[in-house]
Structures are given as C-alpha cells and as structure tokens.
Amino acid sequence: MKKIEISRRRFLQGSVALCVYATSSFSFTSQHDDTTTTLKNIPYLCNMCRNKCAGFARVENGKVSKLDPNHYFPKSRNMLCPKGNAGIDALYDEDRLKYPLIRVGERGDGRYKKVTWDEAYEYIKEKLVTIIDEEKDNRSTIAYCNGEGFNKDEYIQFFGSKLGSANFLDEGSICLNTKLGATQLTIGDIGEMDVAGSDYLIISGANRYESLITPDSIDMLHVKQKLVVLDPRCTVTATKADEYLPLYPGTDLAFCLSMMYVALEEKLYNKTYVQEYFEDFEKLKKHILQEKYTPEWAEKKTHIPAKKIYQISREFFSAKNPLYYLGRRSVWSQNDFQLRRAMVLINALAGSINKKGGIIFGKPFVLKKEEINEPFYNNTQDRFDLDGIVYGSRKGGSWLNFREQVVTQKTPYKVRTMFIRKHNIMQNMPNIAKTKQMLEMMDLVVVLDTMPSDTAMMADVILPECTYLEREDMVVSFNRLEPSLALRNKVIEPLYESRSMQDILKGLGKKLSQPLFEVSAKYDEELQESIEELGKEKAFEEGGYDLAELYQNDITTRNKALIIKDFGVEVYTSLKTKGVWHPYIDEQKEIVNNYYQYYPQQKRFYSVSRDYKVQCFLKKLKKAGFDAMPTWHNHYDFTPQKGSFRLITGRYITSTQTATTNNIILKEFKEKNCVWINNRVAQQMGIADGDSVVLSSSIGSVVIQAYPTNKIAPEVVWFAHGFGTDSQELTHAYGKGASDNVLIEDRFEKIYGCATMHETDITIRKL
Amino acid sequence: MANYAMAFDYKLCINCHACEVACKEENGIDLGAKNHRLWIQEEGEISGDFWNLDREQLHFMQMQCQECQDAPCLKACPNGAIYIDDNGIVRLHKEACDLTLACMHACPYDARYIDKKNHITDKCIFCADTRLARGETTTACQITCPAKLRYFGDLDDEKSEISQILKERKYFTLKPELGTKPKLFYLE
Numbered sequence: 036m037k038k039i040e041i042s043r044r045r046f047l048q049g050s051v052a053l054c055v056y057a058t059s060s061f062s063f064t065s066q067h068d069d070t071t072t073t074l075k076n077i078p079y080l081c082n083m084c085r086n087k088c089a090g091f092a093r094v095e096n097g098k099v100s101k102l103d104p105n106h107y108f109p110k111s112r113n114m115l116c117p118k119g120n121a122g123i124d125a126l127y128d129e130d131r132l133k134y135p136l137i138r139v140g141e142r143g144d145g146r147y148k149k150v151t152w153d154e155a156y157e158y159i160k161e162k163l164v165t166i167i168d169e170e171k172d173n174r175s176t177i178a179y180c181n182g183e184g185f186n187k188d189e190y191i192q193f194f195g196s197k198l199g200s201a202n203f204l205d206e207g208s209i210c211l212n213t214k215l216g217a218t219q220l221t222i223g224d225i226g227e228m229d230v231a232g233s234d235y236l237i238i239s240g241a242n243r244y245e246s247l248i249t250p251d252s253i254d255m256l257h258v259k260q261k262l263v264v265l266d267p268r269c270t271v272t273a274t275k276a277d278e279y280l281p282l283y284p285g286t287d288l289a290f291c292l293s294m295m296y297v298a299l300e301e302k303l304y305n306k307t308y309v310q311e312y313f314e315d316f317e318k319l320k321k322h323i324l325q326e327k328y329t330p331e332w333a334e335k336k337t338h339i340p341a342k343k344i345y346q347i348s349r350e351f352f353s354a355k356n357p358l359y360y361l362g363r364r365s366v367w368s369q370n371d372f373q374l375r376r377a378m379v380l381i382n383a384l385a386g387s388i389n390k391k392g393g394i395i396f397g398k399p400f401v402l403k404k405e406e407i408n409e410p411f412y413n414n415t416q417d418r419f420d421l422d423g424i425v426y427g428s429r430k431g432g433s434w435l436n437f438r439e440q441v442v443t444q445k446t447p448y449k450v451r452t453m454f455i456r457k458h459n460i461m462q463n464m465p466n467i468a469k470t471k472q473m474l475e476m477m478d479l480v481v482v483l484d485t486m487p488s489d490t491a492m493m494a495d496v497i498l499p500e501c502t503y504l505e506r507e508d509m510v511v512s513f514n515r516l517e518p519s520l521a522l523r524n525k526v527i528e529p530l531y532e533s534r535s536m537q538d539i540l541k542g543l544g545k546k547l548s549q550p551l552f553e554v555s556a557k558y559d560e561e562l563q564e565s566i567e568e569l570g571k572e573k574a575f576e577e578g579g580y581d582l583a584e585l586y587q588n589d590i591t592t593r594n595k596a597l598i599i600k601d602f603g604v605e606v607y608t609s610l611k612t613k614g615v616w617h618p619y620i621d622e623q624k625e626i627v628n629n630y631y632q633y634y635p636q637q638k639r640f641y642s643v644s645r646d647y648k649v650q651c652f653l654k655k656l657k658k659a660g661f662d663a664m665p666t667w668h669n670h671y672d673f674t675p676q677k678g679s680f681r682l683i684t685g686r687y688i689t690s691t692q693t694a695t696t697n698n699i700i701l702k703e704f705k706e707k708n709c710v711w712i713n714n715r716v717a718q719q720m721g722i723a724d725g726d727s728v729v730l731s732s733s734i735g736s737v738v739i740q741a742y743p744t745n746k747i748a749p750e751v752v753w754f755a756h757g758f759g760t761d762s763q764e765l766t767h768a769y770g771k772g773a774s775d776n777v778l779i780e781d782r783f784e785k786i787y788g789c790a791t792m793h794e795t796d797i798t799i800r801k802l
Numbered sequence: 803m804a805n806y807a808m809a810f811d812y813k814l815c816i817n818c819h820a821c822e823v824a825c826k827e828e829n830g831i832d833l834g835a836k837n838h839r840l841w842i843q844e845e846g847e848i849s850g851d852f853w854n855l856d857r858e859q860l861h862f863m864q865m866q867c868q869e870c871q872d873a874p875c876l877k878a879c880p881n882g883a884i885y886i887d888d889n890g891i892v893r894l895h896k897e898a899c900d901l902t903l904a905c906m907h908a909c910p911y912d913a914r915y916i917d918k919k920n921h922i923t924d925k926c927i928f929c930a931d932t933r934l935a936r937g938e939t940t941t942a943c944q945i946t947c948p949a950k951l952r953y954f955g956d957l958d959d960e961k962s963e964i965s966q967i968l969k970e971r972k973y974f975t976l977k978p979e980l981g982t983k984p985k986l987f988y989l990e
Contacts, residue, residue, distance in 0.1 A: 100827075101827055101828055101942075102827070103942075103945060103946070104945060104946055112948075113945075113950075114820070114946060114947060114948040114950070115820060115824070115946045116818055116820050116948060117818055117819040117820045117822070117823045119820070119946075120820055120823035120824045120827055120946060121823050121827075123827055244816040244818075245816075247818070247948065252948065253948050253949075256814055256816070256948065256949045256950075257949075257950070269848060269852075269855055269857070271816050271817065273857070274848065274857050274860060275816065276857075279855070279857060281852060281853055281855070338853065627950070627963070628944075628950045628952075628953055628963060629940065629944070629945060629950055630950045688816075688817075688818050688819065689819055699833060700823055700826060700827070700833065701823070703833065703834070703835045704819050704822075713852060715851075745848065745849070745850065745851065745852050745855065746848060746852070746855070747852065748852055748853075749852065
C-alpha cells in the first residue's frame with residue numbers, strides 16, 4: 036500500500052452568494068407547473084456543446100431537477116460532462132431572453148422595449164418588405180446565419196429555399212471546413228475516425244480531454260492504445276499521453292511530411308493498399324523524397340528530435356490499427372488544408388481507411404427530408420463570398436471573406452439585413468471591431484437566441500428562442516460505425532414567452548408570405564405570367580410562396596409521420612421512451628461499471644464495400660496556383676519577431692465558446708481566463724502569477740491575468756476562447772477575462788476561406 | 803442493509819469536473835466553490851523545462867468523505883449527532899447538529915463543509931437521501947463520470963463489482979497510518 040499526503044483543499048478564486056442556486060433553480064416558479072406531485076424521467080438530447088449527448092431529465096412538479104446520462108445512446112457512452120450536468124442552469128438562467136424585444140436605444144447600448152410576438156413580426160415585416168422592394172426582389176440582400184447543429188437545415192429551408200437568399204453563413208469557416216474538405220477531396224468522403232478501434236493514436240493539437248468529443252474522448256479513456264500527442268502546450272491530453280512531443284505552433288505539417296518520408300524511404304507503407312487505391316502515388320513519392328522531408332529536416336522546423344520522429348513513424352506504420360487523428364477544431368494557419376490532407380494520406384499509406392481503427396465510411400441511417408414546394412426568384416443574385424476561394428463550402432460560405440466584402444462595400448449588391456440564430460458573431464470570429472462595423476451597416480438585424488449575447492445586443496429585434504430542454508426537435512441520425520437514431524424530446528414547456536425555432540419561423544412565415552409575394556409580383560416577370568395564367572391565389576399556392584408551409588403540422592406530428600413511414604412504430608416508440616434507437620438496443624450489454632457494448636463487434640461497420648481512390652494530387656489546386664500535394668514553404672517556419680509571442684487559443688473543459696460563461700455553476704470552475712506565459716520568460720519579464728498584463732496585436736489590446744507556467748513553449752502564449760463578454764445583460768460573464776478575437780488578425784486561407792486563428796503575434800506588457 | 807464503499811480507478815481522471823457538478827445538482831448543494839461534498843485535487847505537478855517535461859508526478863485525486871470505519875468525526879462530535887447507518891455510511895442526525903465544527907476539525911481528509919442553508923456540517927453520503935432513497939443503485943458522480951472510474955457498491959456482497967475489483971487490483975487508502983480504516987479505495 037502506498038501512502039499519499041493530502042494538502043488542504045485549494046479553491047479557485049472567489050465564491051458566489053449563497054442560495055443563488057435555490058432562487059434560480061429550485062424555487063423557480065412558472066405558470067406551467069402541475070399542482071400535483073409528479074416525477075418523470077424524460078429522454079432528451081443535450082445542447083451544451085456540439086456533441087448532442089443523450090440524457091434523461093428528471094422533472095419534479097414541472098421543474099427539471101436533475102440531468103442524468105442515457106445508457107442507450109452509443110455515441111455518448113452513458114456519460115454527461117460538466118456542461119451537460121449544468122444544463123439545468125442554462126434552462127433556469129435568470130439572464131435568459133424572455134420576451135420579444137425591439138431596440139429603442141443605439142445598437143449595442145442594450146436599451147430595448149418589451150413587445151408582443153405580433154408586434155415583433157410586424158416590425159420585421161415593415162422593414163423587410165421595404166428593403167426587398169428597394170432591392171427589386173433580390174432576396175440575397177438578406178444574409179442569414181446559424182451556429183447550432185440541430186435545426187440548421189430547417190433554418191436554411193426557411194431563409195434559403197423559401198425566402199430565397201443565397202447568403203447563408205455558418206460556423207464551418209471559423210471552424211473545421213479544411214478538415215472536412217481535405218478528407219472529402221482525398222478519399223471521397225468526410226468519414227468518421229474509429230478511435231475505439233485504434234491501437235496507435237497520434238493527435239496533433241486536438242485537446243480531446245479538455246474539449247470532449249463523443250465518443251472519441253470517452254473511447255480514449257477505455258481502450259488500450261498508445262497515445263502520442265503533439266502540442267505547443269502541455270494540455271491535459273498531453274499530460275495523459277504515452278508520448279508527448281512538444282513542438283512549435285503551425286509546424287505539425289513538417290512532422291507529417293517527415294512521417295511520410297520515413298514511410299516511403301523505408302518502404303513501411305501498406306503496399307497492397309497503395310497499389311489498389313492510390314492515384315498518383317509515384318508523384319507523391321517523388322515529391323516527398325525529392326524535397327528531402329527527412330526527420331532531420333523536420334527537427335529544425337518543429338523542435339521534435341529526428342530520432343523521435345523515426346521512432347514514432349516506424350511504430351505507427353508497424354501498428355495493426357494506427358490512426359492519425361484529424362482533429363476537430365478551428366483552422367490554425369495558411370497550410371491547414373494541406374496539413375489535414377497530409378494526415379489523411381498518412382492514414383492511407385498505413386492502409387487505415389475503411390477498416391477498423393482508421394477513417395471509416397460506415398453506414399449511417401439515412402433520414403428522408405420532408406418535401407416542400409420551393410419558389411424560384413428570378414431577381415435573386417448568387418453569393419459572393421466564395422469568389423477567389425478554390426473550393427469553399429457552398430453551404431456555409433466564408434465568414435471572413437463575406438464580412439470583408441461587406442465592410443469594404445465591394446459586394447455586387449447591397450446586403451441590408453441579417454437574421455442571426457444562435458451564432459454569437461460579435462465574439463466568434465477574429466477582429467470584433469469589423470463584425471461590429473458590418474452589423475452597423477445593416478438596415479435590419481434580427482437575432483434568435485436564448486441569451487443576451489454580445490450579438491443580441493446589436494439587434495434591432497430580438498426573438499427569444501427556448502432552450503433545448505423546452506422543445507422537441509426533428510429526429511437525427513448519428514454516427515457511422517455504430518449508427519443510431521436519436522430524438523430530442525420536450526422536457527418542459529417553454530418558459531416565459533420563448534418559442535421553439537419552428538414556432539418562431541411559423542409566425543414569421545405567416546406574417547411575411549403575402550406581402551413578400553406582392554413584392555415578387557411587382558418585379559418578377561415569370562411570376563407575373565404565372566399570375567396572369569393561374570390567378571393570384573393559385574400562383575401563390577403552386578409557386579410555393581407560403582413560407583410557413585413546413586409548419587402546417589407541429590413537430591410531434593412531423594416526427595411521427597417521418598419515423599413511422601421509414602422505420603416503423605417500434606422505432607418511434609423507442610425514440611419517444613428511450614430517446615434513442617439502434618438495432619441492438621434490446622440486447623446491448625454492460626461491459627464494466629455502467630459502460631456498455633452497443634453493436635456486437637462483428638456487426639459494426641468497420642469496412643463497407645465502396646469504390647473510391649486516394650487522391651494524392653489535386654489538379655484543381657495546381658490550376659489555381661496552389662500546391663497540389665502537401666508541401667512546406669519557408670514562410671510556414673515558426674519565426675516570431677524578438678520580443679513578440681505567437682497567440683494560440685483553445686478552451687477549458689467547462690466552457691463551450693461564449694455559450695456557457697454565464698452559467699452559474701460552471702463559473703465556479705473557470706470564472707475568467709488567464710494567459711499562459713512560459714515561466715522562464717515571465718520571470719525575465721518580472722511577471723508573477725496573477726499579475727495583470729496587456730496583450731497587444733496589430734488590431735487591438737486586452738488586459739488579462741498572467742499564469743506563468745512551464746507547460747507552454749517560450750515563444751508562445753495561450754488563453755481560452757469564450758471570455759471577455761461585453762454584454763452587460765450577462766450578469767455573470769460580463770467583464771470577466773479577455774476575448775481572443777479582439778487580438779486575432781482577420782486572415783483566411785484561400786482553399787476553404789477559413790479564418791486562420793494561430794497566425795497572430797502579440798506583445799506583452801506588465802501593467 | 804449493505805456495506806457501501808467506493809473504489810477509484812484514479813489514474814483515468816481527466817479532471818473534467820462532471821462529478822462535482824452532478825453532485826451539486828443532485829444533492830442541492832449551495833453554489834460557491836467552498837460548498838461541495840466532493841472535489842478533484844491535483845496532486846504533484848508537471849516539472850522541468852517546457853521541452854523536457856516530467857509528466858509522471860501529476861495526478862488528479864477524487865476527494866470526498868472517506869467513509870472511515872473508525873471515524874474521527876463520529877468520536878469528536880460533542881452532541882453524538884454522527885452515526886453509521888445500516889448501509890455503513892457515516893451520517894448525521896441533522897437536528898442534533900449545532901455547528902460546533904468539532905467534526906470538521908477532527909476529519910483528517912477535510913471532507914466536511916458548512917451547509918449554511920441547513921445549519922449543519924455536510925459531506926458526501928453516497929447520495930443516500932436522494933438517489934439511494936429513490937431506489938437507484940448508482941451515485942450521481944459515478945453514473946455521470948466519462949471515465950467510469952468510480953466503482954460503487956456493497957463490500958459485503960462478494961459478487962458486487964466493487965468486491966470483485968478489489969480482489970483483482972492493488973489499491974491504497976489515504977492516510978492509513980491514522981487507523982481510520984477508510985472505505986474509499988484508490989486502485990493502482
């Protein structure tokens with residue numbers, strides 16, 4: 036037996052007033068309460084981050100008293116993280132948006148008047164009809180964006196298919212579009228990484244133990260595998276790794292290139308696989324060998340010793356099921372697309388595609404889309420934000436390019452209005468000042484959200500959406516290896532006057548349909564012909580101009596019809612009572628301590644029959660003047676100027692961007708962010724733990740507390756994203772910590788138009 | 803009737819705080835970092851220069867009432883308010899507690915805090931008056947844990963998962979030299 040000496044508890048700074056919990060959570064009263072004592076457990080899907088884990092909500096007398104994990108869901112593996120547990124405090128957050136509001140003060144000053152839903156819709160209608168009339172029915176004068184995974188497609192259906200705008204923007208271009216694109220263009224599918232099946236896992240930068248992704252993070256905790264982590268910061272993931280390889284930021288590509296070099300030079304790659312699936316293998320081989328991407332070369336770029344690179348490469352290519360994890364996070368630098376491609380190619384060289392422990396294609400359940408009648412607007416123009424970008428996402432576009440075109444007034448037509456749903460654009464992309472400038476140029480800004488975020492404070496009209504615990508959503512298909520269906524059931528009725536997105540759009544659709552049809556009738560010659568032929572009423576109906584068409588039935592009716600038609604009554608019942616359905620739900624078994632096996636091994640979709648090729652050489656890129664294969668350029672070298680530091684970002688395990696910093700229980704763990712500075716550097720600069728420092732980049736400055744530590748490279752600083760909220764309506768988050776996007780310069784790479792988050796150098800001054 | 807205990811596969815902990823939030827929500831613990839029945843404590847530290855870090859010494863330890871079989875808090879209470887219940891859990895007669903804090907001072911594990919709402923010293927009781935009282939068989943911290951590192955069950959039942967794991971694995975207890983005989987076990 037070992038003896039361990041424990042010290043007295045060490046607490047995080049500060050504590051909040053006692054009994055806040057009781058007033059905000061337990062003593063909360065609402066008009067929807069039942070009068071008798073009832074206890075129900077209702078299956079729901081979490082929405083505290085992008086994972087959508089499954090849980091059961093305990094409802095006592097109409098109030099949600101506890102959230103517990105749902106053991107039926109293969110994806111979330113019977114767990115809820117701290118944020119998932121704290122979902123109750125998102126529901127009962129007293130700062131929530133409670134009523135429709137119309138701005139009475141200046142944009143950003145927070146002065147609003149409470150109005151009825153009809154008054155809010157009426158206000159929007161008046162403005163929107165004028166704008167679309169003045170823009171001669173060019174519907175793309177409306178830009179609309181969405182930051183939440185669920186309901187996104189339906190939101191696009193409303194503003195894109197029905198209202199007719201081409202300008203949809205989502206988080207992809209400030210997140211992981213390069214990774215999705217790199218996989219799609221290299222192996223023909225975005226795939227899914229089988230972390231659980233891998234016996235040798237390399238992770239570059241993705242901090243899976245502090246930024247949980249289900250099931251990946253959970254599987255890493257349960258399976259026996261060698262874990263190798265590369266990071267310029269010793270994260271918890273790095274701490275837990277079998278091998279931690281500290282490196283300079285932005286140099287992971289050099290490491291990948293040298294891994295490929297070792298595989299090709301020492302002929303360690305999977306020859307059978309390469310022969311069958313690779314296109315242009317000889318080109319890749321020649322390129323990697325001729326450029327001499329040796330481990331010795333990579334050592335100079337990355338700071339990882341050459342002999343370590345040889346060792347890791349040899350181990351990786353001789354492992355049974357090796358996986359180079361592609362990450363799931365924001366884009367770092369200009370080379371990001373080719374970095375992610377290099378990772379895919381390393382997996383492919385090892386034969387780790389469409390097989391256990393690799394990037395699998397799997398077999399997800401396919402849910403049919405409900406059909407709607409889409410009008411055609413002849414005067415609507417196309418999107419402009421992908422001009423000059425090689426691929427880009429046709430769906431979600433490029434935020435930084437879009438914003439740049441708008442603020443420099445280079446757009447081919449005027450964008451005059453924005454509908455923003457659960458997308459805190461004032462905080463989520465580099466250079467906040469420019470986002471503010473863009474919003475100030477709009478004639479109408481409408482925000483649908485649950486919280487009075489910095490972005491909501493820029494709105495003319497705020498429409499309060501209910502939280503995920505107060506609504507049913509359409510059924511969703513999850514995962515490919517162990518596919519399942521899951522349904523977010525409504526736990527309680529919406530509080531205050533908040534509404535679900537569907538109800539909001541239904542109301543808006545009813546209000547807008549006829550007046551906007553009249554505008555089209557004024558400018559659209561084809562519609563004029565149709566009216567002449569069919570009469571107004573029929574032309575409206577047959578042309579699909581009823582914007583609320585999808586909402587003729589409520590969501591429960593829609594779900595029931597859709598699920599029963601394609602999957603049957605049993606599946607529907609399972610989704611309503613268990614929240615989840617998968618084919619082995621009745622026979623899934625507990626392996627150990629509430630940890631389950633879902634699909635039997637032999638039933639998992641590790642390999643499926645599929646015609647595909649591994650594309651080493653992308654001709655379209657070559658034609659556009661970019662590298663067709665992963666290539667290092669000298670300007671990728673890590674060379675910050677003397678006295679300046681490379682700023683990198685990330686997050687704490689207890690926060691999801693800005694969405695959770697007002698949560699009263701989560702703030703007990705991290706109330707504000709601190710900047711990590713290398714301890715030796717801090718000592719030389721006379722900076723001690725807790726000192727206030729000013730960080731400055733070319734575009735802005737922030738004040739933040741210092742955290743000197745040996746866990747970060749000397750030329751690098753890090754602080755968590757999500758803090759430094761400016762909205763005074765967020766009582767607990769306002770004024771706490773600093774916002775990274777005040778400092779991060781707005782640059783984007785040209786392959787997918789993604790913001791490059793790790794290319795800003797800053798200076799530090801002690802206050 | 804049971805003899806409840808807990809074992810931790812402590813090296814799996816990633817310090818995510820899920821257990822702490824789940825405990826607070828389940829048991830209605832007041833807000834405030836000082837008010838908690840359980841917490842995760844960082845033991846040791848990462849040492850060395852950034853390019854050559856020693857990561858072996860840092861551990862995240864699950865801390866809470868150690869359910870001593872020879873409990874110093876029980877002996878220290880001048881009001882006799884502390885007792886061991888039928889399930890082997892150290893409990894408190896709430897009405898007999900007048901906040902002398904003797905138990906808090908006597909506890910070598912710092913497991914108790916002052917519950918100002920109920921005017922008692924409170925600590926982990928394995929969700930005895932919430933989950934166990936409702937007939938559930940897991941504690942809030944255990945069921946929510948992403949690592950599933952908390953084994954909870956009946957030591958008197960040889961077939962229970964906790965009895966099995968204590969047979970299979972080596973373990974240690976905290977401050978064994980004090981003779982408090984904790985029923986919380988840390989698995990090697």
